[in-house]
Amino acid sequence: MTTSQRMIKNLYRDSVSLMQFSEKLRALEGIQQASAVMATENNISLLVEAGLLSGAVPPSPNDLLIVVEGRDESATTTALDAAEAMLKTKSADTGEGGVRRVPPRSLEMSLESMPSANFVLISTPGEYAAAEARKALQLGLHVMMFSDNVSMEEEIPLKQYAREHDLLVMGPDCGTAIINGIPLGFANVVRRGDIGVVAASGTGLQQVTSLIDRFGAGITQAMGTGGHDLKSEVGGITMLQGIEALAKDKATKVILLVSKPPSPDVMKNVLDKAAKSKKPVVVEFIGADPQTITGGNIHGVKTLEDAARAAVLLSKGKTVKKFSNTLPARYKSLVKPAQKKLKKGQRYIRGLFSGGTFCYETVLLLSEALGKVYSNTPIKKDEKIPNVWKSLEHTVIDLGDDLFTQGRPHPMIDFRLRNERILQEAKDPETAVILLDVVLGYGSNMDPAGELIPAIQGAQKIAAKAKRNLVFVGSVCGTESDPQNLSRQEARLREVGVILTDSNAQAARLAAAIVGAR
Numbered sequence: 001m002t003t004s005q006r007m008i009k010n011l012y013r014d015s016v017s018l019m020q021f022s023e024k025l026r027a028l029e030g031i032q033q034a035s036a037v038m039a040t041e042n043n044i045s046l047l048v049e050a051g052l053l054s055g056a057v058p059p060s061p062n063d064l065l066i067v068v069e070g071r072d073e074s075a076t077t078t079a080l081d082a083a084e085a086m087l088k089t090k091s092a093d094t095g096e097g098g099v100r101r102v103p104p105r106s107l108e109m110s111l112e113s114m115p116s117a118n119f120v121l122i123s124t125p126g127e128y129a130a131a132e133a134r135k136a137l138q139l140g141l142h143v144m145m146f147s148d149n150v151s152m153e154e155e156i157p158l159k160q161y162a163r164e165h166d167l168l169v170m171g172p173d174c175g176t177a178i179i180n181g182i183p184l185g186f187a188n189v190v191r192r193g194d195i196g197v198v199a200a201s202g203t204g205l206q207q208v209t210s211l212i213d214r215f216g217a218g219i220t221q222a223m224g225t226g227g228h229d230l231k232s233e234v235g236g237i238t239m240l241q242g243i244e245a246l247a248k249d250k251a252t253k254v255i256l257l258v259s260k261p262p263s264p265d266v267m268k269n270v271l272d273k274a275a276k277s278k279k280p281v282v283v284e285f286i287g288a289d290p291q292t293i294t295g296g297n298i299h300g301v302k303t304l305e306d307a308a309r310a311a312v313l314l315s316k317g318k319t320v321k322k323f324s325n326t327l328p329a330r331y332k333s334l335v336k337p338a339q340k341k342l343k344k345g346q347r348y349i350r351g352l353f354s355g356g357t358f359c360y361e362t363v364l365l366l367s368e369a370l371g372k373v374y375s376n377t378p379i380k381k382d383e384k385i386p387n388v389w390k391s392l393e394h395t396v397i398d399l400g401d402d403l404f405t406q407g408r409p410h411p412m413i414d415f416r417l418r419n420e421r422i423l424q425e426a427k428d429p430e431t432a433v434i435l436l437d438v439v440l441g442y443g444s445n446m447d448p449a450g451e452l453i454p455a456i457q458g459a460q461k462i463a464a465k466a467k468r469n470l471v472f473v474g475s476v477c478g479t480e481s482d483p484q485n486l487s488r489q490e491a492r493l494r495e496v497g498v499i500l501t502d503s504n505a506q507a508a509r510l511a512a513a514i515v516g517a518r
Contacts, residue, residue: 030075145171193218203355351396426459440478
């Protein structure tokens with residue numbers, strides 16, 4: 001293998017487009033790995049840690065660094081030439097008389113060309129994101145910070161300033177939002193309706209909005225808060241602002257809140273604000289007891305699916321009853337046929353997830369049904385997996401964790417690591433069920449089924465050679481209107497034997513039922 005690199009001077013691209021661009025490079029002939037990043041000190045360190053750079057490169061934040069690993073120097077040089085050509089292709093957009101429009105190079109220039117704009121999405125390297133966010137706020141703009149690696153010390157004053165000036169900061173590390181019907185970041189195409197969402201979870205927001213669409217209702221606004229918002233230090237500023245905005249919004253009939261359990265003081269403030277909204281509020285604090293939340297206009301629920309169902313029922317003026325924690329009958333009928341495929345020694349579930357919230361929800365549900373579940377996002381400290389690269393008994397891994405994404409696109413875009421892990425799990429004679437999530441929408445891989453199917457078939461062949469079978473269980477988060485199309489993706493996965501459920505929670509329960517009685 002040969003690794004080559006190239007610096008493109010004075011060229012900026014945001015992190016979302018660079019993740020997608022890196023995936024395009026990886027698909028080139030003879031290329032195994034590829035990463036395109038802005039040449040900041042932090043990005044360079046990540047590439048070194050990921051083994052894509054053998055030594056540190058001097059930081060050059062205004063320049064774009066491309067690193068490729070391929071079969072030989074000819075392949076890597078060809079890939080770098082192709083990458084540079086793609087990046088430097090100029091837009092054909094010209095005005096009258098052949099005068100080319102100059103792309104805006106600052107927020108001020110952007111406002112000159114769009115004076116009515118009141119919202120900015122920031123996707124710069126983390127060390128510069130806070131400064132850009134402050135500029136935007138001082139210009140009177142609401143902010144969505146897709147960028148991560150922004151400290152709480154930087155986040156807190158930004159959110160305090162925004163609150164004082166009647167502005168909103170979603171993020172940092174806010175990967176998903178739907179504002180006025182427009183999907184932002186990793187988001188799905190859902191119908192408009194009367195349910196408003198505030199979520200401290202990207203894939204959690206995607207799951208509830210997609211299911212709401214699937215259940216026949218729609219969204220007014222879906223706001224992300226970033227992962228730190230509900231910590232005591234930040235105080236839930238964005239979630240509290242989101243609740244207040246949705247409470248005032250005449251189009252919003254029902255409010256839905258999604259998060260891991262907040263700090264106790266923040267939870268009290270959030271629930272107090274929700275109670276004062278005078279609208280039905282569904283609360284899914286993943287892992288918290290719904291009964292401790294429920295009361296008055298607040299409806300606590302256990303799973304993301306329950307949250308979506310409750311919100312839809314309330315939007316239609318119906319009563320929310322207690323949801324069942326058991327597997328629905330239509331899935332129970334799939335348990336025995338799956339069990340019959342397995343040999344006596346096959347007894348463990350191996351969950352390989354691209355969505356962190358899906359991973360966490362799965363660990364919770366499997367722990368309730370099966371006991372100990374190892375993970376890199378464990379419920380209990382003693383169940384943190386010692387080696388993330390090797391499963392132990394029941395194991396559920398979040399492949400979107402920073403450890404796995406250093407120097408690589410997110411696993412919703414790049415399936416290489418997950419596919420390798422699928423084949424690895426297939427070689428373990430104790431593996432019974434491989435549990436997967438598939439996330440559609442803008443920003444995600446345009447054909448996730450096409451990416452997964454070769455690995456699934458390869459795993460099935462490995463098991464067959466050892467006179468075993470594997471059971472694949474999963475769910476697809478998305479809608480019919482997504483670019484990838486929900487029905488088409490589900491059909492292709494079912495064709496190769498994947499058992500699909502309507503939600504992540506039901507997939508976890510089905511997997512537990514298959515191995516639980518053995």
